[in-house]
Amino acid sequence: MRPARQPAGRFRFFPFRLRGGLGPVIGLVFVVLLFAVLGPAPFSSLYNAKTIVTQTVIVGIGALGMTFVIVSGGIDLSVGSLVALSTVVTAVALNALTGSGGAAGPAAPLLAALAGIAVCAACGFLSGLITARLRVVSFIVTLGMMQIARGLAKWLGREQTVMTPVNWLQKAMLVDPEPGWLLLAPGVWLMLGLLALVAVVLKYTVFGRHVFAIGSNAQTARLCGVNVPGRRIAVFALGGAFAGMAGVMQYANLTVGDPTAAAGMELDVIAAVVIGGGSLSGGEGSAAGSIVGALIMAVLRNGCNMLGAPNYVQEILIGAIIVCAVLIDRLRNPRTV
Amino acid sequence: MRGVRKAFGAVRALAGVDLAVCAGEVHGLIGENGAGKSTLMKVLSGAHRPDAGEIALGGRPYAPAGPAAARAAGVAMIYQELALAPHLSVEENIFLGRERSRFGFRRRRRDAVRGVLASLGHSELDPDAPVSSLGIGLRQVVEIARALTARPSVVIMDEPTSSLSAEDAEALFAVVRRLRERDLAVIYISHFLEEVTRICDVYTVLRDGRAVASGRVAETDTAALAEKMVGRTLDEMYPRTPHTPGAPALTVRALRGARLPAGVGFSVRRGEILGIAGLVGAGRSETVRAVFGLERAAGGELEGPGGRSVPAAAQTPRRALAMRLDLLSENRKTEGLAGGLSISANVTLSALRRHTRAGFIRPGRERRAAQRQCRALGIRCRDVSDPAVSLSGGNQQKVALARLLHHGADVLLLDEPTRGIDVGSKAEIYRLIRQLAAGGKAIVVVSSYLPELLGICDTLAVMHRGRMSAVRPVAAWSEQRVMLFAASGRDAADTRIRTGG
Numbered sequence: 112m113r114p115a116r117q118p119a120g121r122f123r124f125f126p127f128r129l130r131g132g133l134g135p136v137i138g139l140v141f142v143v144l145l146f147a148v149l150g151p152a153p154f155s156s157l158y159n160a161k162t163i164v165t166q167t168v169i170v171g172i173g174a175l176g177m178t179f180v181i182v183s184g185g186i187d188l189s190v191g192s193l194v195a196l197s198t199v200v201t202a203v204a205l206n207a208l209t210g211s212g213g214a215a216g217p218a219a220p221l222l223a224a225l226a227g228i229a230v231c232a233a234c235g236f237l238s239g240l241i242t243a244r245l246r247v248v249s250f251i252v253t254l255g256m257m258q259i260a261r262g263l264a265k266w267l268g269r270e271q272t273v274m275t276p277v278n279w280l281q282k283a284m285l286v287d288p289e290p291g292w293l294l295l296a297p298g299v300w301l302m303l304g305l306l307a308l309v310a311v312v313l314k315y316t317v318f319g320r321h322v323f324a325i326g327s328n329a330q331t332a333r334l335c336g337v338n339v340p341g342r343r344i345a346v347f348a349l350g351g352a353f354a355g356m357a358g359v360m361q362y363a364n365l366t367v368g369d370p371t372a373a374a375g376m377e378l379d380v381i382a383a384v385v386i387g388g389g390s391l392s393g394g395e396g397s398a399a400g401s402i403v404g405a406l407i408m409a410v411l412r413n414g415c416n417m418l419g420a421p422n423y424v425q426e427i428l429i430g431a432i433i434v435c436a437v438l439i440d441r442l443r444n445p446r447t448v
Numbered sequence: 449m450r451g452v453r454k455a456f457g458a459v460r461a462l463a464g465v466d467l468a469v470c471a472g473e474v475h476g477l478i479g480e481n482g483a484g485k486s487t488l489m490k491v492l493s494g495a496h497r498p499d500a501g502e503i504a505l506g507g508r509p510y511a512p513a514g515p516a517a518a519r520a521a522g523v524a525m526i527y528q529e530l531a532l533a534p535h536l537s538v539e540e541n542i543f544l545g546r547e548r549s550r551f552g553f554r555r556r557r558r559d560a561v562r563g564v565l566a567s568l569g570h571s572e573l574d575p576d577a578p579v580s581s582l583g584i585g586l587r588q589v590v591e592i593a594r595a596l597t598a599r600p601s602v603v604i605m606d607e608p609t610s611s612l613s614a615e616d617a618e619a620l621f622a623v624v625r626r627l628r629e630r631d632l633a634v635i636y637i638s639h640f641l642e643e644v645t646r647i648c649d650v651y652t653v654l655r656d657g658r659a660v661a662s663g664r665v666a667e668t669d670t671a672a673l674a675e676k677m678v679g680r681t682l683d684e685m686y687p688r689t690p691h692t693p694g695a696p697a698l699t700v701r702a703l704r705g706a707r708l709p710a711g712v713g714f715s716v717r718r719g720e721i722l723g724i725a726g727l728v729g730a731g732r733s734e735t736v737r738a739v740f741g742l743e744r745a746a747g748g749e750l751e752g753p754g755g756r757s758v759p760a761a762a763q764t765p766r767r768a769l770a771m772r773l774d775l776l777s778e779n780r781k782t783e784g785l786a787g788g789l790s791i792s793a794n795v796t797l798s799a800l801r802r803h804t805r806a807g808f809i810r811p812g813r814e815r816r817a818a819q820r821q822c823r824a825l826g827i828r829c830r831d832v833s834d835p836a837v838s839l840s841g842g843n844q845q846k847v848a849l850a851r852l853l854h855h856g857a858d859v860l861l862l863d864e865p866t867r868g869i870d871v872g873s874k875a876e877i878y879r880l881i882r883q884l885a886a887g888g889k890a891i892v893v894v895s896s897y898l899p900e901l902l903g904i905c906d907t908l909a910v911m912h913r914g915r916m917s918a919v920r921p922v923a924a925w926s927e928q929r930v931m932l933f934a935a936s937g938r939d940a941a942d943t944r945i946r947t948g949g
Contacts, residue, residue, distance in 0.1 A: 316808055317800055317801065318807065320800060324789060328782070330777075330782060331777075331785060331786045334783060334784070334798075
């Protein structure tokens with residue numbers, strides 16, 4: 112009956128949990144190597160690497176927000192619509208700010224982006240409120256929000272794309288950024304910054320711990336005095352805000368507000384989280400995993416394009432990867448059903 | 449049945465049971481929780497295979513390969529949890545899995561349904577009504593009707609009244625009598641003695657996996673049956689640590705729940721271990737869960753260690769924790785532990801703020817606190833960052849207890865603290881509970897295992913159908929007296945089962 116022996120002074124990089132952290136990285140290395148061997152020369156160029164990373168930004172930022180939602184045991188189907196809503200709100204706000212005041216200051220695009228993010232956060236808050244307080248499953252609530260947000264975007268944009276004057280936001284997604292010393296597009300830096308933020312929040316804050324506890328076993332969380340409904344609402348509001356930021360990047364990419372943008376993107380975002388080790392039954396997932404999941408899908412799309420493979424091959428491959436990622440996870444921990 | 453044995457691992461659930469049931473009689477099977485009643489019936493209904501012994505049915509050897517084979521042989525089981533599909537109609541439920549079809553279209557058998565319902569005295573039931581529209585009592589009738597359409601010779605009912613109101617139970621007794629009139633053999637499992645004496649003809653008492661007594665119900669009475677259900681020697685598992693009760697730490701007044709409890713009051717002092725005994729379904733768990741705010745109370749008042757009274761209806765787990773109460777859940781898997789999370793996350797979850805600065809967890813501090821608790825409780829684990837599910841049942845329970853200790857509440861509500869753990873871990877948990885009381889904590893223990901309560905508690909109360917007996921020192925109770933109140937609601941303070949102590 113000796114007490115538990117602890118390895119003294121052993122440095123643990125992930126004090127919380129290492130399990131399942133490496134799988135998605137191995138997957139990413141595998142697909143990169145595969146295309147480097149199979150593919151044409153341009154795949155392996157630095158420029159292409161930067162392109163892939165830039166193409167990851169929108170899904171990646173959405174996936175970071177979705178990581179909170181999925182770890183807490185919920186799901187958010189409204190992300191694609193929120194991205195579109197955010198592009199439209201940003202564009203409309205930008206036009207309003209520049210139109211009334213005449214010359215646009217450098218602050219106008221920032222305010223417009225914040226407006227887009229705030230509207231999406233509000234939508235997420237509403238989804239969370241209904242999910243947590245009225246106890247409707249998040250699948251249904253966000254399915255409704257998906258339609259509502261899409262409708263709002265079309266209404267605000269009068270069912271067409273919203274043109275905007277030239278502004279610095281539109282440069283946020285350039286593969287070769289201006290100024291050149293940035294090396295990567297501002298959107299990529301934003302994604303990396305958010306990645307660090309979400310990773311720290313999930314692992315090292317009380318909020319993050321509570322999100323894991325709710326996803327792992329909401330009844331235990333309640334027993335331990337966690338404010339389960341409050342945390343759930345915060346999680347959905349955060350997910351909405353991240354979708355809003357992804358939408359601002361989408362706006363930067365398109366340079367217009369487009370109410371029909373990002374149709375079906377929620378499925379890419381969910382797939383990224385799941386490939387990255389997130390469990391739809393909650394309690395599992397990580398920020399880095401979700402970004403790696405988004406990268407895997409971007410690499411596949413890019414590599415297939417370079418090979419000249421038709422679109423359907425990409426779709427079949429991505430579908431297979433999603434199922435395999437979850438299957439491998441199940442084989443590793445058979446306890447979860 | 450003759451010499452039926454069944455063991456699960458090292459646990460001997462049945463140690464050679466003999467049982468004879470005749471057609472046209474209702475055979476009551478009684479015993480404490482864990483005496484082996486349910487296991488015996490699972491053997492009969494084909495869900496378990498016996499390790500030894502033989503069973504004969506209608507003169508022929510009977511060894512069902514599974515529940516379907518048992519049904520085909522004429523043994524119908526009616527489980528205590530109803531197994532109906534609520535969205536389907538009465539008729540669809542009755543013939544579920546045995547539908548007859550013509551050219552692939554389902555054939556209606558309304559007449560057969562009406563016939564069987566009428567034979568149970570419920571001809572008013574509409575075969576097309578969805579089961580979800582029926583009350584729980586009528587659902588049970590549907591369940592019995594389903595069993596009868598397979599033309600069984602033996603019907604087994606496992607605690608059929610445990611979730612019924614008195615009125616529904618009365619209707620069920622009428623159904624049971626009709627089954628007897630149809631010359632069926634009915635095995636009626638219950639731990640409510642007054643039911644057994646009312647509707648059974650013959651009884652068998654199970655204890656520790658053996659049939660210890662049987663006879664005609666008419667020749668015995670409730671008190672005698674209660675005596676036969678216990679009658680066990682006290683194990684030497686309960687070390688006495690001297691402790692003296694101090695000031696009241698928790699007082700509960702007139703606590704009522706949605707259904708259970710029905711007006712319960714008690715008080716527990718610092719340094720006191722109060723046991724709550726009773727049978728499954730008496731409302732013991734509901735009582736402590738309502739005190740902790742896990743189930744909404746309909747009325748009543750709680751007074752915590754601070755001396756402040758709060759209405760029980762406004763209690764939530766967060767408020768309870770702030771009142772310095774803490775609860776160990778009886779259900780480790782679904783509520784007590786977040787199995788996927790690490791041991792340390794589980795230990796610190798209810799008092800995580802102690803290891804944070806500005807909302808950020810300090811991992812080193814948290815880890816050391818978890819390691820301290822693991823050492824104090826002798827939790828054997830490789831590392832506190834391992835997931836809690838990687839531990840054995842006993843160690844998982846100690847992790848759940850470690851969370852209570854880490855939180856450091858003054859009043860600990862322990863619901864079935866030793867359920868599903870091995871004997872060694874049990875003894876450690878008893879020792880721990882006593883040490884905690886000696887350290888000045890007020891402890892409430894709910895348990896279905898009476899010797900354990902008599903062994904570790906200072907005071908004891910017994911519950912029966914939502915009501916609680918008086919709280920008395922443990923020496924004023926005997927097993928027989930507890931069992932009598934638990935099974936009949938009668939307090940034998942002045943009758944012949946008085947203990948001299």
